[in-house]
Amino acid sequence: MNENLTARVGLSQEFACSYLPNRREQLLVILDPTYYCSEKFESLLAVGFRRSGNQIYRPHCPVCSACNSVRVLAQEFMPSKSQKRKLNKAKTQFTVTYSTSERAGYYPLYSKYITMRHQDGSMYPPQPEQFQSFLFCSWLEITFIELWHQDTLVGVAVTDCMDNAISAIYTFFDPDFEHYSLGSIMILEQLKFAKAQNKQFVYLGYQIDECTKMKYKTQFLPAQKQLNDEWVAI
Template identity: 80%
Template sequence: MNEQLPARVGLSQEFDCSYLPNRQEQLLVILDPSCYSADKFELLLGLGFRRSGNQIYRPHCPVCSECSSVRILAQEFMPSKSQKRKLNKAKTQFEIKYSSIEKKEYYPLYSKYISLRHQDGSMYPPEKAQFQSFLFCNWLDITFIELWHQDELVAVAVTDCMQKAISAIYTFFDPDFDHYSLGSVMILQQLKFAKKQNKQYVYLGYQIDECDKMKYKTQFLPAQKQVNDEWLAI
């Protein structure tokens, strides 16, 4: 594709933005079936696209350009002192496991997370069908990075795997363990996974400077943000 969009793309209807009040959101959606493979998707990640379920998209809003794709340089990343403390604290309590298939414990944990942490979001109230259509994909390998406290699942990072990059799709965790900073811990675990797998980038999705919920994405350095189709150092 040589840094160009595929020939077949579509434009969604406008709908209320999930992150900024009084804004309308619109999505550019890939319609070309040949793009729905790991190698083509990796190229599209470099163009600012992302996956939701089986669909590849990127924001294409009429009067707003606040969404910027962010990626961490995985091989160069070194955790800060604060991040090391979070990892060390979690290491004493939790065990990391990896899975390539969905487990029965996932949806109850997701449901608890959405119900307690995101009652103001578009995914509330949680539904099993929405959970599956949002996170899973039939044309791409997914790794589920799990955090266990004894026999209890407390966090899952849904992670897309390509040849040179991984993409952090979504992390959900038990709010009862919120004091362990599990959101940050799971990104750090994705970075450790990427390093071991010799991946170049960890894509974190979109950064919106005006949205406080997104500010954590710029705490993992070195990283790059896509501005006007160029990747610039953060």
């Protein structure tokens, strides 16, 4: 942990890794309540931590270091030709809105997404309590970036907002529209939002090179990956 951050931490029990088979996962958890605020959380993001619900954590696995934080340089980002095509295609079908509070339609959309796309994951079957405890936070401002098809909500990107950065917590969308590459579209919208708000970084969570599902995170450039507590260009 960075020498400038002197927070009290705890170590979780080991449990099965959610991403790599036959691996065990362990988490370093922030116990110091003074770090549960926007300013100090942003400092923790810079040393590889992340939020799940109200809890701040980072992987601290005994024999594995596959998880590496990734952040995109928001002010320098320019969409690739492929990303521009996706945006142009989406522009004809969807509109984007922003909210700082939950809408009634969020959980039904989340439930459909988990049920149709992630039956093999730890979040299946979806439950309202799990949805609330995973995505929402009592001590940090959250922006919900919404994608609408006419009057129907089809995508939500749960986005943490700090002074100099945003953090992409989770995106869920209607699988009936997945041919529009909504996962990528929502990251592009988060980057657009960050640039408009003059934020320096968009944190995309952890990149695991061995996990195929994670490779999309390196498609948004320029970006940096944290290796051995140093940020290096991807």
